[in-house]
Amino acid sequence: MNDDDDEVDADITPMIDIxxxxxxxxxxxxxxxxxxxxxxxILPTTKGQAQPQPDDLEPPDDINVLVFPHDPNNPRxxxxxxxxxxxxDNLWRQNPATDFATLRVGNADQVYIINGRYLGQRExxxxxxxxxxxxxxxxxxxxxxxxxxxxxRSEETPIVLHCFxxxxxxxxxxxxxxxxxxxGRVAGHGGRAMTQDDMLTAREVSFAPPRLRQYHEWExxxxxxxxxxxx
Amino acid sequence: xxxxxxxxxDIDFDLTPMIDIxxxxxxxxxxAGRIxxxxxxxMITVPPTRTAHERPDDRRFERVRVEVFGRTQEETRAGVRAxxxxxxxxxxxxxxxxxxxxxxxxxxxxxxxxxxQVYDRAAKYPDPKGTGLQLPxxxxxxxxxxxxxxxxVQEIQQVMSDTIMPEHEGQFMVSRPTQPPRPFVNIEFTTxxxxx
Numbered sequence: 521m522n523d524d525d526d527e528v529d530a531d532i533t534p535m536i537d538i539x540x541x542x543x544x545x546x547x548x549x550x551x552x553x554x555x556x557x558x559x560x561x562i563l564p565t566t567k568g569q570a571q572p573q574p575d576d577l578e579p580p581d582d583i584n585v586l587v588f589p590h591d592p593n594n595p596r597x598x599x600x601x602x603x604x605x606x607x608x609d610n611l612w613r614q615n616p617a618t619d620f621a622t623l624r625v626g627n628a629d630q631v632y633i634i635n636g637r638y639l640g641q642r643e644x645x646x647x648x649x650x651x652x653x654x655x656x657x658x659x660x661x662x663x664x665x666x667x668x669x670x671x672x673r674s675e676e677t678p679i680v681l682h683c684f685x686x687x688x689x690x691x692x693x694x695x696x697x698x699x700x701x702x703x704g705r706v707a708g709h710g711g712r713a714m715t716q717d718d719m720l721t722a723r724e725v726s727f728a729p730p731r732l733r734q735y736h737e738w739e740x741x742x743x744x745x746x747x748x749x750x751x
Numbered sequence: 752x753x754x755x756x757x758x759x760x761d762i763d764f765d766l767t768p769m770i771d772i773x774x775x776x777x778x779x780x781x782x783a784g785r786i787x788x789x790x791x792x793x794m795i796t797v798p799p800t801r802t803a804h805e806r807p808d809d810r811r812f813e814r815v816r817v818e819v820f821g822r823t824q825e826e827t828r829a830g831v832r833a834x835x836x837x838x839x840x841x842x843x844x845x846x847x848x849x850x851x852x853x854x855x856x857x858x859x860x861x862x863x864x865x866x867x868q869v870y871d872r873a874a875k876y877p878d879p880k881g882t883g884l885q886l887p888x889x890x891x892x893x894x895x896x897x898x899x900x901x902x903x904v905q906e907i908q909q910v911m912s913d914t915i916m917p918e919h920e921g922q923f924m925v926s927r928p929t930q931p932p933r934p935f936v937n938i939e940f941t942t943x944x945x946x947x
Contacts (some may be wrong), residue, residue, distance in 0.1 A: 532766065555947075557803035558892060563912040564935050565882050568883035579933060587901075611941050639897060650947045652801050683901040688822075690798035690897030692904070693940055697800035711752035715807050715935050716890065720879055726869050729909060730902040 542639050554622045559697060562719040564726050569696050583626060583666050585659070585699065587683040588747050590620035598622055601748040609741030612686060621691045623655065625662035631633040632658040652694065657700040660705065667699040678724035682747050685730035686740060692727060699725050754877060792839065794820045798835050798897035799945040801829050812890045812937065815840065815869060817862065820896035823847075856917030859910050866911065884934055888915040894941035911935045 562688040590598055591611070597603030601613070621634040634655060638648040662677075670676040679699055700714075703723050714722065731743045755790040779796040788924035795818060797947035806814075835848045838858040843865065873887035891911055895904045909915040 532770075535769075536766070536770065536773075539770070541836060543773055544779050546777060550780050550783070556797055558806050558895075559803060559942055560807070561936055561938045561940060563908055563934070563936045564885075565878060565880070565884055565912055565914075565936055588784065591933060629846050634945075640796070647947050648799060656801060674787055685900060685902035685905075687901045688898045689895050689901050689904045692901045693798050693895075693897075693942060694800060696940070697802050697942070700802045714804070715809060717811065719937075727901075727905045727908060727913075730905060732902070 521577075522708070559693070559700060560719055561696070561725070562716070566726070572723050582678050582680045583663070584750050585626075585679060585681045585686060585695060585748055586622075586624045586747055587634075587695055588622050588744060589618040589684060589687065590622040591618075592620060596746060601745040605741035607741065608744040609739070611651050612740040612744070618687070621687060623658065623691075623695060624668075626701065628662055630658075630662075634691055634694065636670045636688065636691065638694075638696040639694060647670065655694055656698045656701045659695070660702050663702050667706065669706075672721040673703060674721050676723045678726065680726055682728040682750060684740075684744055684747055685732050696727070697724065721741070753760055753884055775905060790830055792818050792820065792894075794837075795894060795896040796898075797943050799892060800823055800942040801945050803942045803944045806813075806892075806939070809890075812888050813869075813873060814890050814892060815912075816892045816894055817907065818894045819903060821823055823899055823903060826912045840865055840908065852877055859906065859917040862907070863910050863913075863916065866935060870935070886933065886934065886936055891935050892936045892939045908938065912936065923947075 523532060588598065589612075594603075597607060597611075618634045623632040623634055632655060635651060638651045666677060668676065681692060681695055681699070683695075699703075703725075707722070731746055732739060814901050819836060820840045822834060822838050834848055836858070837844060837846045838861075839845070840862070843861070845861040846854075847856055847858035848854045869889060870887050873889050875885040875887050878884040893904070893907065893911075895907075905919075906915065910917070911934070913927070914925070914933045916927045918924055
């Protein structure tokens, strides 16, 4: 060995190997998907809620929020069920997936047409954000009509969301989101995450059971007409 | 003065910038990426919402994630086709036909069997609403695909709150005759922020 040699002869090859391994590891395991979040809810425990109650189609105590398909080619058919049972039965048999949904609160004249394409796969962007905001705005206007300013909010008239059974879940969740958004603005828990304890004093919002009870009867037309005629 | 080996070709290329870049890349991926330690089902695209929030950190509650995906009816070129839906919890995966055959509700039935076990071993508290029911300290996270029918997602909610019991042959019972109800009421719907 030469004592005069002040060049430290560090072999960096193993280090580079390790670094490359790390790099490959992170390249392969990393996923850039948006982190999923949650919306809290509390399920009703009333026994027998699933019982179909044909005499009680329009319970006066609840605010009914209705979600049913919309056909841009024949929008009039969905206005108060003008299409009739058979029309809807056939329509749904031929085309069970729908890109548009009608949103109506109670007997309101004004409806909002939700475009489901914005809610689908990772598309939408700005347009989707605007669309979601419009749904929130529509429900805010409509629900304000029924507001009686109760405290706590659990005293306020319950909201029941009636969604046509064959509609994709994304519509129902968006409408539920808009109802929660309204409550946030009125009750003031707006931006804060609701805990399970908050849910106890929150307004009662529930998803109505589907009106079809048996899977071997595809009476979609009946169900659609019932929902469209609800107030 | 240092000795030089004659045999070594004296290509003096500087590795430092390359190592710098690689370090930067590694740091970028460590910070920006999320390791897929959490195994989520790739079949599911959760719908966007605006009031979405982080999972609250409440130590009292145990969390159970229930995933559901698949459309019971699907449109193809040949017409409407029955495909069924799938419910999965952890490594369990149950598939229902959603039709009039024997397997119409097999996934609901299996899910309820699983939930009964969770209920029995969970700590409980009396229902603050005064129904006399004992509620478990469990939050069920329902991670449903946006395209799954409303019907399926709603019926799963009823299976959770133990207000319906599916039977075979496409029928429902309103409650189970032999035992007291084992309801789960605390639920979270998985979603994603509309701005993400």
